[in-house]
Amino acid sequence: MAVFPTGKPREEDHLETVICKTCKRPVLKQGAIDHIRGCIRAKQEKARRKKEARDAANRAKEKVDNKDGDEDGDGAGDDSMKGQKSAKKSAIKGMAEDGTKKGKKRKATADGGDDDKDTKEPTKKKKKKEEPKPKAQKPKGPVDVEKQCGVTLPNGAQCARSLTCKSHSMGAKRAVPGRSLPYDMLLQAYQKKNQARQQKAAIDANAPLQDDLENNGPVDSDEEKDAVMAAITRSQPQPLITHTLMSTKKKYQYVRIKEMLSHALGGARGGGLFSTGETVSPPTGGNLFQPVEDISLSSPIPASNNVAVDGGASDAASNPTVNKLPLLRLRARALNLPSHQQTPSTALSLRSLHISTSISITITITATMSMSVPDLDAVGIKAQNDLADNFRREVATLLDRKNLNFPGAQPVSFAGHHLDELQRKDYYVCEKTDGIRCLLYFARGDPDSEQPEIHYLIDRKNDYRYVPGLHFPLPGDDTFQSFHVDTLIDGELVNDTYEDGTQQLKFLVFDCLVIDGQSLMHRTLDKRLGYFQEKVLKPYNAMYKRFPEEKTHRAFAVEDKSTQVSYGIEMMFRDVIPKVKKIHGNDGLIFTCRSTPYHIGTDPHILKWKPPNENTIDFRMRLEFPILEPDTDDEADGVTEPYPDYDAIPICHLFVGLNANEYRYFDEMHVSAEDWDSMKALQLPLDDSIVECFRDEQGRWRFHRLREDKADANHYTTVDKVLQSIKDRVTEDDLIRAAPAIKTAWKKRQAEEEELRRRAARPPPPNGNANGVKRKFEES
Secondary structure, X not given: OOOOOOOOOOOOOOOOEEEOOOOOOEEEHHHHHHHHHHXXXXXXXXXXXXXXXXXXXXXXXXXXXXXXXXXOOOHHHHHHHHHHHHHHHHHHHHHHHOOOOOXXXXXXXXXXXXXXXOOOXXXXXXXOOOOOOOOOOOOOOOOOOXXXXXXXXXXXXXXXXXXXXXXXXXXXXXXXXXXXXXXXXXXXXXXXXXXXXXXXXXXXXXXXXXXXXOOOOOOOHHHHHHHHHHHHHHHOOOOOOOOOOOOHHHHHHHHHHHHHHHHHOOOOOOOOOOOOOOOOOOOOOOOOOOOOOOOOOOOOOOHHHOXXXXXXXXXXXXXXXXXXXXXXXXXXXXXHOOHHHOOOOOOOOOOOEEOOOOOEEXXXXXXXXXXXXXXXXHHOEEOOHHHHHHHHHHHHHHOOOOOOOOOOEEEEEOOOOHHHHHHHOOEEEEEEEOOEEXXXXXXXXXXXXOOOEEEEEEOOOOOEEEOOOOOOOOOOOOOOOOOOOOEEEEEEEEEEEOOOOOEXXXXXXXXXXXXXXXXXXXXXHHHHHHHHHHHHHHHHHHHHHHOHHHHHHOOOEEEEOOOEEOOOHHHHHHHHHHHHOOOOOEEEEEEEEOOOOOOOEEEEEEEEEOOHXXXXXEEEXXXXXXXXOOOHHHHHOOOOOOEEOOOOXXXXXXXXXXXXXXXXXXXXXXXOHHHHHHHHHOOOOOOOEEEEEEEOOOOOEEEXXXXXXXXXXXXXXXXXXXXXXXXXXXXXXXXXXXXXHHHHHHHHHHHHHHHHHHHHHOOOOOOOOOOOOOOOOOOO
């Protein structure tokens, strides 16, 4: 107890322990040096006593052996053996002390005289070494294709390695017959099981050591002190008056979230520390989910959110799912009230506030999110890292590239000089859908299972999600049993909402990279789309035309995106865009060059036009809240240290991409009170997130939306191009005015190409090819 100032531990004493490497026991850090020295002395003393006991046992054994020899009556033999032992001891002693040279005679110390030269040592028979028996080779059991690779080897056997075998390709492992599930699903289950086993082993390895003290033997004072200190450390004694230690910040957050939950869940609690307005009374009828007339949502909540949007208290009784919803998953009603009825506590943005009980609370509200943007996690199952890496390598091999990043093309912002570009080359134009950009990969499955074909969505983060229920038959197959593999198409996943309230998830295809292993990237855009429509889309539509009842089982519908020639801009603004805005969002136009190949990465021949007030940049945003000094009321509530003012509007710093995981400060985002309320209403983490911002008429950057589908901000070179586009301010009227010139240039190129084809098809003159060499056509 001398390690404590008062002789015993107090509440404010910090009991910091270390593990002694000698005895493997926890000891207080204050007395660790003395304990370690004592342990080393005890260990040395223990080793000395053990050596003495061993020597004594050897001597006792020699005495017993000598006594047994005398009783047998073999005196001469005993003397001879005794003489030999004495001679050996004398030889060892002489070599150690006197350094006697090898070969000299030594006196025997057993009898004090010379050894008898005629006495011969009894010869010892050498024991024959037993020859090891040949080990019989254990018979190998059959390969379990559910847990092992199973690929057929050159010798006819099956590979017995695990499912993660690196010696064989994914296609060969998927083609192994006899599996009950597809190889990808078995691999995921195998990896998940191994991960759980490794986590358990790590937990067991880090488990605290068991106390190995023995209570049945004598205990000295040092061991008793060590045992008492170890017990105190493990027991964590509490004083008679219990006082929970909590930092000021934790206490502030605890009181804050308690007040917020009380208001948000309709509690009867009145004004509190963070309450400045009238208390929001709960709705009548006894049902927390019963709608109230004065509640207005920015967009309707879909049925998939598990929230009742019609009916009274009887709905909760008839629908047990509503009653079983976890409390923290409830959509807080107070957050959906009109702005004049909201209080700072109900409009609070909760970002996983950790209370002293180590519970992370997050309330999620999706009512304010765009209805046309689907949730990828609800559409497909995200592949784990190892499986996703294998697919990235497959896709890279399919595209004949070494880079494993996202294999899609990216547009550039439309600037003023691009109006001349539309006159120089042929461009197609389509509306820019407010959805999620994805590639759809047709991979090979297990041919002997129920899923010989598998399909994965590849998002902008280069994550792979398995989508069940898709089938794309080959052309010319009336049975629709055959299917495409090694195919990659480019498109956008969007959720269409119709006037009757029904919704349909669609994948709108606007390009095609590979079909059945044949690369189309070097072909022109019209050829790529023609291949897709004839080989993929036409058989796909024919199948669902014959079997319309199968439409309910598909994950989403696949359609080609409607495109027009670039001079049809006026029709796009007059007819197409107003129509698509009724079923899904739209934020501009996309111009794609017809005559250029598909280019992975930033493609200067794919132009993204947006209205000047909607030209946006994706930034990484970091928040800085003001710091408040505690006032009298705060001190009365136990708050004595400065704390962040989460009720205030923070400073939003914007950053652009520089290099890998490096960012450069760009500007500050202007946030009004309305903007901050809309950002908080998303109930999503805002700090260090990717936000899409636009520039207002005063040159300030304003919040547009969160980009959960993107992992990085725009690169500074992309930002420069967007700024140039904003500076040029190409409006809708500018595009419509340029349409006649674009059409004239298009028709002129079309006529020239037609003339070239006509001249190339014209037969040569009778004497124009007498020497067998074709004449070169020189255009006049």
